[in-house]
Amino acid sequence: MRKFQVITLFPEMLTGVFGSSMMWKAQKEGLVSLETIDLREFGLGPRRQVDDTPYGGGDGMLLMIEPLWKAVAHAKSQDPTAKVVIMTPRGTRWKQSLAQEFSEKEHGYIFICGRYEGYDERIMELVDMELSVGDYVLTGGELPAMTIIDSIVRLLPGVLGGEQSAVIESFSDGETLEFPQYTRPAEFNGLRVPEVLLSGNHAMIAKWRENHSKKAK
Numbered sequence: 001m002r003k004f005q006v007i008t009l010f011p012e013m014l015t016g017v018f019g020s021s022m023m024w025k026a027q028k029e030g031l032v033s034l035e036t037i038d039l040r041e042f043g044l045g046p047r048r049q050v051d052d053t054p055y056g057g058g059d060g061m062l063l064m065i066e067p068l069w070k071a072v073a074h075a076k077s078q079d080p081t082a083k084v085v086i087m088t089p090r091g092t093r094w095k096q097s098l099a100q101e102f103s104e105k106e107h108g109y110i111f112i113c114g115r116y117e118g119y120d121e122r123i124m125e126l127v128d129m130e131l132s133v134g135d136y137v138l139t140g141g142e143l144p145a146m147t148i149i150d151s152i153v154r155l156l157p158g159v160l161g162g163e164q165s166a167v168i169e170s171f172s173d174g175e176t177l178e179f180p181q182y183t184r185p186a187e188f189n190g191l192r193v194p195e196v197l198l199s200g201n202h203a204m205i206a207k208w209r210e211n212h213s214k215k216a217k
């Protein structure tokens with residue numbers, strides 16, 4: 001079973017995603033374990049403090065090193081071989097080929113979700129990978145973490161169901177987008193399904209699909 005652990009101040013953000021659709025199915029079938037670790041539980045003092053002002057001045061607050069370090073240590077105790085991943089705009093841009101690569105690994109993953117103005121840089125001593133989902137800034141790392149986990153889990157054997165489901169989709173070869181698809185009825189509001197798809201000629205259909213796949217930008 002592949003294990004995914006997410007360190008976050010807002011575990012409730014992940015509840016809906018982890019409990020729905022393919023993510024729910026993957027857990028039900030015993031293919032993955034999806035867990036959240038509440039960073040607040042490792043906070044300091046009676047108020048369970050997890051953030052503080054940055055040295056050198058500046059606006060905003062940073063996640064403190066001690067709670068983060070303890071949270072990662074706890075996650076590692078649950079899965080010693082897991083790789084630690086942190087969500088950051090400076091990280092490697094996530095893409096389908098990476099999702100495929102991650103899905104083929106045997107170890108689990110620990111995701112650190114930043115908040116506020118960031119985190120104490122010393123946590124990088126425990127980090128194996130820095131990942132980004134694009135050149136923009138979000139309020140926290142939860143959405144990127146969920147995006148990345150979803151893209152990995154759906155590629156695990158037995159999750160999607162159909163043997164070719166992940167093979168024909170967009171970016172499966174790293175450069176093309178999936179061809180247009182249609183289902184019943186054959187005509188709706190004067191809009192018809194291309195005749196070739198109704199022909200039953202699999203060679204012609206394969207050629208049409210190849211011609212209508214687009215190169216990714």
